[in-house]
Amino acid sequence: MDLVDDINLERPAHRAVPRVRDQIPHVVHARVARGVDLDHVRVAAGHDRLRHVVRVVGVVQGLGEDPGHGGLPDPARAAEQVGVGDPPRRDRVLQRPCDRRLPDHLVKIRRPIPTRQDRVAHARSVRGRPPPGPRAPARRTPRGIGSLMPQVITRFAPSPTGHLHVGGARTALFCWALARQAGPDGRFLLRVEDTDRARSSKAAARGILEDLAWLGIDWDEGPAFTTEDGRTLGGDPRGVGPFFQTQRLEIYEKLFEQLLESGQAYPSFETPEDMAAMREQAEREKRTFRYTQPEGYDHARALERMRSAEACVLRLRVAQPEIVVTDEVRGRIVFTPEHYDDFVIRKGDGFPTYHFAVVVDDELMGVTHVVRGEEHLNNTPKHVALQQALGYRTPTYAHLSLIANPDGSKMSKRDKDKAARAACHERKVGTPPPGLAAGAIDAARFAEWLGDKKSQLPSDQLQALARAMHLTLPEIEVEDFRRSGYLPETLCNYLALLGWNPGEKNDDGTDLERFDKAALAQKFAFERVIKKAASFDRAKLLAFNQSDIAAMTAEAFEAAWRAWAERENPGLLTALADRFPLAARAAQIRARTLADAAEPIAFALHPQGAVEFDAKAVQKVLAKNGGEGVAVLREMRVVLAGVEAFEPVALDAAVHAFAEGRGLGMGKVAQPLRVAITGGTVSPGLGETLALVGKAGVLSRIDRCVEVHAGLEGAEA
Template sequence: MKIKTRFAPSPTGYLHVGGARTALYSWLFARHLGGEFVLRIEDTDLERSTQEAIHAIMDGMNWLNLDWDEGPYYQTKRFDRYNAVIDEMLESGTAYKCYCSKERLEALREKQMEQGEKPRYDGRCRDSHEHHDDHEPCVVRFRNPQEGSVIFNDLIRGPIEFSNQELDDLIIRRTDGSPTYNFCVVIDDLDMEITHVIRGEDHINNTPRQINILKALGAQVPEYAHVSMILGDDGKKLSKRHGAVGVMQYRDDGFLPEALLNYLVRMGWSHGDQEIFSIDEMKQLFSLDAVSKSASAFNTEKLLWLNHHYINHLAPEYVATHLVWHIEQQGIDTRNGPQLADLVRLLGDRCKTLKEMAASCHYFYQDFEQFDADAAKKHLRLVAREPLEQVRAKLAALTQWTPESVHEAIQHTADELGVGMGKVGMPLRVAVTGAGQSPGLDVTVHAIGQSRSLARIDMALEFIAKRA
């Protein structure tokens, strides 16, 4: 049997992390078993579905590199197919027209709730032989079995059973002629030959209805696996109040896709005590057997730890391709300064996100007009003038500009003055970067360049003279 999975988001908002994890599990299951992965946009909710949300879903999938073999399919483009099947079901008797008014249904619902019963359609039109005008408004309902149970083996949760008496006759076509979500899903899974449906646990109650429709059509029923929800660190369902929940917000906040994928795969799945997984390892090792039934709690600190790992362990040239966007957001012109891959090497240890890296790299590319007030007050004092003058002379005399030669110039200055490296290094750091923190001083000064470093030392000496 050829394995085929699908990810089927509704385009009513961004691609959130819960959806992204479901997509990842579905994608990994297919890739692990050499199967195919389908992307389907379930846009039957015409009022809430937007083109903007479709773009957000596509952007998120592309950024995460979750590629699909078929699609994207759109349910709104398949209405003729759904309605053709509904017409066949009306002919065969597995569906029927219901002419009950909204008022009758609301009164029925209120009465059932008063009596402590579960609200459900009472089947009035199920076997009614009353003659109705063909033009009279009606919905079409699925004739759900009234006896027995629906039992399916959830690949994550084990056997699940629903009594058919708990399931009423589902509306499959509205009065305006549009098919309903639960019906469209069934026909899509049938037509697209989906073998495994991996989705969120909020769909468990839809599953028995969908299985009954598939059986009524004489179709093969796929396997189902329902993934638990993701909670915020306060134990409540993940939402906007927990910060970034849309996938592209993580891109904007400076995370690498590899870090988010690694984090998401571990939210409910494990392989021993291993924490770091490459994409290839995920595809090789993933199985639904190892997915937990329990809800997972989102931990931003853990994600930051993973992101820091990937910034420092992926090829700097690759990380730089993701850094470009953040550099552009900062409005930095990188033509005069280190290559971005070198910047990743310089700042990787210090930065947990690419956004942080872009925000802290200005001094490599742009001159500044003033020094950080606290750093200047502490380190650009009169006592720093002589060390700065001497190290400037040595840096100006260098014919080979390398991190090693820069280091030697700083060391020789300290040796000649009989002071510790910090007495030379800290004033020099503030002079060339404008602040009190940077990567190693030799690589920092080297990356800024000889002429700009000298000009900035002159600016610092002028600052000290004015201060004196």
């Protein structure tokens, strides 16, 4: 209890002012049920100040079977406050200090730690099936942390309307990390939310699976998928599928029926036009629009109309005066009724709305943690209302901030259209450019796209347009980053850092920023998730990618570059042929991405006679001092013609020996050669440069260079 004074003793005199008495924590005496988190007790007992210490003074009996919590004790009832007072001096029994590093507004209701029995009971009540077994064969969990680890089931639930956006990838990554962190009891599942029949496509769903697999974000349950290296992802070991919502209609139908019967849901017959009119009127009257049931609504009559196939939607009756959402990153948020009117749960086409399907599926799939983008924060009270209507548990929620562009706007797929459109305007391109395959983009459509800021071209057309205009579009989707030659591990590393950080230091005092997915899974915690929206910094990603490429072994880089080229630039492979390993060695340290790796060795791709000499380089290297560079070239030609093994080390040795023998600096010898071989003064190491072009190529390039620049020799400088 003398902690305070101990601290102050260490401080310089002017700071050693004693703390005021009220800094000392109050103590709440409480009786609690087994398995209940004491932080929660603090809240339940009305003492949510963190500095309050909860002292357990007994056990509350008979609170083990609350069906609403799947057989776990209801935390709200699991504590009885006994009294509040100053800490007694000598009592050290069962005290739990306030050691959680959380601000008041983040005091959160943690789930009681479920036992194996609890989980069994829970799973039965949900599915009438045995509970999920551990993935690995039963193994002894280490004592301590492992045995206390609750089951964690997370999911990523994309809607297949396009490629995977980086924001989605980050969400998936965090979900994955959370599940992996929980060890054998953790599961990460993938569910495809395809209830929007107009916008969903099989191809998009497939693309998202590919993107996820490429990133190494493996899902335990969900659509089956075979990776490029032959691993199988997905599947349905617990029997909670199918994982496409359009295949789950029967499940939803039953629940609709149930809600209709109990009167918690009701049919509503307004057309979309009616709704629009009502909204407009609300806006005119400057009030927030809320749907209200029509005067004189008659449930029996409404059901009758519905059964006679009259067009209608189903709405949930929501009567809660307020709904509290507890979010792992944002804390406790209280929502009032204007956030959740009687919203639609079944659309006119018979499909469930997102709100309905997400709540039902999360429950039925046993999802414990819902991690998603901030755009869903305002939807959460609706989901909680639905859970209450259906008698479901509420999962732990965590809403991640959005990823923004450097200008602060939301990073969006439209940004690619924006960039292309801006380039067209700037270059005064008014019709589909000629480089484009005929008919790739309809001229009228192109004009429309050019004029409408919100218009989007299909991604393949946009890609073709960019190619034709030699334009680099901003990378927004995972697929874009893959095409641009980023390493999947690097992207994951950077994405993880965009909104979270491990808060640890390296040995040299710098912040821990570089880590792999395994470390992420080990360290990830909501407590260190940043609330602020982060803007995406390509320069930093590029720096990460470059250093990761540099850190690879030569073999690994060669393999990665080859794999990338096979997919994105097969011409590079044919042009380089058996020179590829040599090219890879020269390119690696100079590459920021797999796409730009070819740039430093581009000279090796030119036809032999086509070297274009840079005028400045010629002046500086060949012409100076009466064309001494050209003279060196003549001599070097003889030397190089005599080199048997035309490979970097031998070539470097030969050039060095020549320079030394002639008493010249390396610069005087290397630079003329560079210009002769590449046309400019910049290239990889001289040995590599020469080896890449080959003996015949080197000699012919020297010959041509000497021929073209012979006039410089002997001329006055």
